Amino acid sequence: MASAATQAQANALNAKMEGEASKMLDEVERHWMRKVARQSFACALKCYDKAGTSGPAESLESCTRNCQAPYQQSSNLIQQEVAQFQNRLNRNMQECQERARDMIKPGMENDSYAISKVETALITCMEKQVNEHIKLMQPMKDRITSVLKNYQ
Known part of the structure; x- marks a missing residue:
């Protein structure tokens, strides 16, 4: 069980x-998704204007579905990028925990100094991973926005 101070650092x-x-x-x-959403809605509005009160429902549905595709694809891209990022961060945090667990020897649970060293190593590893992943956000954002530019 981590100390209150270690838990507070992990929470921070x-x-x-x-x-x-x-x-x-x-x-x-x-800056990006709202533009794509606005274009999708404007396109769908044109579908309704074009169909009027007499156009076939199937044509209207097909038109609006085509209009919504860029927004849906953009949303899916963001979800995929975020999921990959979270999975990578989780794997790295798990590695930090496993390394800390590997440092614990039998009978060590009563040695507060030794436990403190393990907790320090754990927090140091976690902090390194957080800082590295924060740096990875800009390339992720660049990947996302480069695709979103195609929908504008």
Whole structure:
């Protein structure tokens, strides 16, 4: 069981990571996804204008589905990139935990100094991973926006 201080440090690292991810995703949403969504809705509105009150329902559905495709593809791309990023971060955090667990020897649980060293190693590893993954957000954002540019 991690000490309260170690748990607080881990929570702070988690909050840092979540904050940076939220900032990046919010920027992508505000500057890119809203444009794609607006274009999709404008296109769908044209479908309704074109179909009027007498156009066949199948044509209207096909037209609106085609209009929504870029937004759906963009959304899927973002979800895929974020999932890959989270999986990679989770694997690296698991590796940190396994390394810390490997440092624990039998009878060590009563040695506060030794446990403190293990906890320090764990937090150091986690902090390194968080900082590395924060740096990976810009390339991820660049990949996402390069695709989203094609929908504008």
